[in-house]
Amino acid sequence: MNIAILGLQGAVTEHISATRRAMEKLGLKGDVTWAKSRSDIKESDGVILPGGESTTISRLIEKNGLKEALMEKPIFGTCAGMILLAKQGDDQVAQTGQTLLGRMDIQVNRNAFGRQRESFQSDITFEPDAPAFLREKPFAGVFIRAPCIETTWGDVRILARLDGRIIAAEQGNCIATAFHPELTDDTRVHEYFLQKVAKRL
């Protein structure tokens, strides 16, 4: 298995190490690569879009011609990565003119939780119909200038909510979280993504 961490900008090394730990836990053999080019992405079995600034990352995706390659792969997006997975943004997203990949039937609210002053940590409980291993204990959620999902449609499954806001969801082979599992020791969301990727192999 080859997992590519899109390494244009943001918390890339954190995802590399979290994915390696998740692979080890699942007993999967594979590589985790720092992906910058179209071929890095094409050669991978799944891609992680890290947190960072979605405006910057989306500009660099376009500049480097990576969009097409990203349309075909299973993707796990955290924070900025979740914004990029969405079909629709909000006024802020429109203001910055960033292009979204549109892989998930979700509308996101960028910086829904406010500025850095409002960034927070909070325990998350996954929804009753989420996979059992995600529900067995609370997940330590780290939210940094975090977005949320405003609405979903199609066959999107909501995985977690916090104070009524949707903070994690999945659709087909994509997973989006508003929080940063890569900044904690808990690799369960990474494991869930790797399981999705493994199913296709």
Added chain:
Amino acid sequence: MQTGTDTVKKGFASMQKGGVIMDVTSAEQAKMAEAAGAIAVMVLERVPADIRAAGGIARMADPARIKAVMAAVTIPVMAKARIGHFAEAQVLQNIGVDMVDESEVLSVADEERHIDKRAFTVPFVCGARNLGEALRRINEGAAMIRTKGEPGTGDVCQAVRHLRIMNREIAELVKMYPTLIAKKAEELRVPIELVEKVRELGRLPVVNFAAGGIATPSDASMLMQLGADGVFVGSGIFKSNIPESYAKAIVEATNQFDQPDVIARVSENLGEPMKGMERPDVRMQERGN
């Protein structure tokens, strides 16, 4: 729900990696920086080159100016407080800036001590010329370090010098005989646990950007190749002939720092970089150590 934790502060810094943080003095400049792909903007009354030219005491920017920038862009907004000036930092936290830079670009407010950054919920970035300065700032609560250069000169030499010193000192520490660590910690004036952490990681335990004197795409590429996690560009953009082109080119160069063909392409027909100066009278880098 907890705000202002160490994880949240350092996590914010992690999200900046691979990016360019640009100095701006107005909402218009901030919008231009955002459109060029800046990861964040730093609001000042004047860019460092103009601070040098103006002389006098350099202070925190007017809160109204900072708020105007915050209203104009969606990317994070940072602002500078004088070294040791905790009241300026309190004002910046109150306005709601995303990060405070306790900066040598401004005049020094307290010659004896830096701001106690653990007392704040807003994350701080601080400058450092060597491992000791970096670890002392981290021990005071800095969530991010930027290797100091000589601000406002357009001369990358000092930023290179300090990044190389930092790299060398970390490499020496990693190889150091274990019984010498306690003495080293004492010499650096930081807890031994912090020194052990650097040994374990082989790098600083927080994000480390390069700053001071960066004026061209190649400058950014060089510092990234030397191990910087990202770059701050002060005067280099708005003191160049065509700021918009320079901003875009430096963003791309920082991102594709190890691809000389990309650096070559983005460096073409950029026009005049900032003029710069080789030996400034005021050495800002010596402030706060």
